[in-house]
Amino acid sequence: MHSRDGRVGSGPRSRRRVLAATGGLAAGLVGVAGCLGSTDGVRVLAAGSLAAAFENGVGPAFESASGLRYEGEYYGTNAVMRLVEDGTKYPDVVIGADAELLRERLYPDHADWDAEFAANEVVIAYAPETGLGSRLAAGEPWYEVFAAAAEDAIAISDPDLDPLGYRALLLFELAEREHGLAGFRDAMAGKVARVADEPQLLAGLENGDRACAVAYSNMAAERDVAVRRLDDAYNFGDAAFADRYARASYTTDGGHTVEGTPVVYNATVRSDADAPAAGREFVSFLLENGALLAEHGLRVDDSLPRFHGDPPEAIEP
Structure with missing residues (x-):
């Protein structure tokens, strides 16, 4: 297959202002102001490459469909795992851009299952x-x-x-x-x-x-x-x-x-999440809305979703 050049489309402007995080892990990591600070919705800690897709599309759609508030914060996947491991962040849902990395870092203390839901290149x-x-x-x-x-x-x-x-x-x-x-x-x-x-x-x-x-x-x-x-x-x-x-x-x-591994995103609900039911509802929403993910440049083919471990019955689409 030969390489090729081209132009690709743009997404709408974000409804939330993304801010640089301070302290702890550091300069350069990004998050959304006020995120991961309350329990009357779902709190998601996700790979930074999903920030625009989730803020501009997935988050608002989930709020409309579920009536729950979406709160997202985004960092490099290595940093995401470290924030969970050291107790700096307490999300309901954790999402990474390297499926094996999530399993190596979060199993078994923080998770025992995950769902692969989208790919990238x-x-x-x-x-x-x-x-x-x-x-x-x-x-x-x-x-x-x-x-x-x-x-x-x-x-x-x-x-x-x-x-x-x-x-x-x-x-x-x-x-x-x-x-x-x-x-x-x-x-x-x-x-x-x-x-x-x-x-x-x-x-x-x-x-x-x-x-x-x-x-x-x-x-x-x-x-x-x-x-x-x-x-x-x-x-x-x-x-x-x-x-x-x-x-x-x-x-x-x-x-x-x-x-090196294929770029595959996987999600899990943290074992001791504050709002596990909301977390499961959000992961299920991801699995059931591949077309929405595709609208934001992600790839969802017939091989997805795939499960690792023993997901709760509520998760399977």
């Missing part, structure tokens, strides 16, 4: 008016374009907070192996700009600070930026290439080693 977003962007638009091999990039011209999210960040590094490693590019991963790791706020990853393209960013397809769709699609062998979007993705690995600053 890694793309290269770019500003067409830049030198790098024009080369990508012209169809030049993306890895040759990246190799010629100046320091900080390309943005990735923080690999120690977020699977999108380490998938960018794994992408570089897979390209190095496939094309005999000695030292390509290390060279790229040394010159990319690392953005701690995943939902803000593409802001640099819009304000002229960056030429390219390694992003998820839905994020590019929400921001209406130009994209260069990657071959399925690189984009972490095709389960048929799972063995190939797994050839690359990354060890976080915390010493946790992850292998």
